[in-house]
Amino acid sequence: xDCAGLPFTRQASHxxxxxxxxxxxxxxxxxxxxxxKLALVKKYRDQEIDLADACVVRMSExxxxxxxxxxxxxxFIVYRRHGRQPVRCxxxx
Numbered sequence: 235x236d237c238a239g240l241p242f243t244r245q246a247s248h249x250x251x252x253x254x255x256x257x258x259x260x261x262x263x264x265x266x267x268x269x270x271k272l273a274l275v276k277k278y279r280d281q282e283i284d285l286a287d288a289c290v291v292r293m294s295e296x297x298x299x300x301x302x303x304x305x306x307x308x309x310f311i312v313y314r315r316h317g318r319q320p321v322r323c324x325x326x327x
Contacts, residue, residue: 294321
């Protein structure tokens with residue numbers, strides 16, 4: 235289960251025909267809690283946060299013990315969870 239109580243993939247019907255396909259969790263997550271991600275985009279507009287980073291920050295807020303593995307050091311040392319807590323990250327050397 236994901237942080238919103240949805241399975242990691244979900245059956246989705248194409249707009250045409252009766253075929254269905256698996257939609258990856260990260261695609262679905264981008265459409266949930268849009269208000270919080272928009273607030274992050276506004277807060278970090280000078281940093282030029284993108285939707286992917288906003289989703290990662292939001293998921294880190296929903297999972298307190300999470301650790302983000304990223305090469306994006308310059309952005310993730312600035313982002314904060316819940317407004318003031320740093321996002322726990324591991325960066326490659």
